[in-house]
Amino acid sequence: QLQLQESGPGLVKPSETLSLTCTVSGGSIYGSYDYWGWIRQPPGKGPEWIGNVYYTGSTYYNPSLKSRVAISVDTSKDQFSLKLSSVTAADTAVYYCATLERPGVSGYTASWGQGTLVTVSS
Amino acid sequence: QTVVTQEPSLTVSPGGTVTLTCASSTGAVTKSYYPNWFQQKPGQAPRALIYSTINKHSWTPARFSGSLLGGKAALTVSGVQPEDEAEYYCLFYFGGAQPSWVFGGGTKLTVL
Numbered sequence: 001q002l003q004l005q006e007s008g009p010g011l012v013k014p015s016e017t018l019s020l021t022c023t024v025s026g027g028s029i030y031g032s033y034d035y036w037g038w039i040r041q042p043p044g045k046g047p048e049w050i051g052n053v054y055y056t057g058s059t060y061y062n063p064s065l066k067s068r069v070a071i072s073v074d075t076s077k078d079q080f081s082l083k084l085s086s087v088t089a090a091d092t093a094v095y096y097c098a099t100l101e102r103p104g105v106s107g108y109t110a111s112w113g114q115g116t117l118v119t120v121s122s
Numbered sequence: 123q124t125v126v127t128q129e130p131s132l133t134v135s136p137g138g139t140v141t142l143t144c145a146s147s148t149g150a151v152t153k154s155y156y157p158n159w160f161q162q163k164p165g166q167a168p169r170a171l172i173y174s175t176i177n178k179h180s181w182t183p184a185r186f187s188g189s190l191l192g193g194k195a196a197l198t199v200s201g202v203q204p205e206d207e208a209e210y211y212c213l214f215y216f217g218g219a220q221p222s223w224v225f226g227g228g229t230k231l232t233v234l
Contacts, residue, residue, distance in 0.1 A: 046211060
């Protein structure tokens with residue numbers, strides 16, 4: 001069964017870059033039918049889609065975050081990563097990595113990491 | 123900015139049936155929005171229930187079903203159990219030149 005695990009610093013200073021990695025086990029990123037995505041959830045609020053990457057490296061980003069976000073994939077390590085630059089307190093959230101359905105493609109298997117809280121504070 | 127709207131809260135009695143909906147600011151929801159539904163309990167990650175409007179995951183209880191209803195995506199829970207009390211979120215896909223995904227604001231389902 002596919003398992004995803006987020007890792008990275010839990011505290012980031014304002015104006016710096018938030019960096020997280022998602023490690024996939026129980027399956028392979030390479031050749032997967034699904035998208036590999038990042039979602040965040042500020043305390044007490046609903047989830048917000050950040051962006052997706054396909055195993056080929058193709059990416060899609062939330063327009064509201066696009067200027068600050070970069071998502072990359074390393075199929076040799078079965079990892080994909082998130083970088084969010086110029087962070088502020090508004091970026092404080094639980095960050096999840098997850099598989100997302102690729103429209104029009106069958107065989108989707110949903111899987112989410114447990115989430116990691118990232119706090120932006122000096 | 124596309125907005126996906128859900129009922130903020132709903133209350134249902136144990137054993138009853140309840141329908142949660144998701145509407146899009148862009149117009150009527152169709153299967154091309156590939157609606158997904160998630161359940162989230164406090165302190166836990168969201169758990170996927172439904173994908174592609176109607177499809178259940180292997181772990182989705184039979185009492186949960188997805189559909190399109192009156193131009194919205196819908197999640198119906200039949201024979202509600204106390205453990206169904208949770209926050210429910212929908213997720214829509216918006217295609218085009220720059221595809222994007224948008225979550226609804228969530229529905230707090232209370233079983234009372």
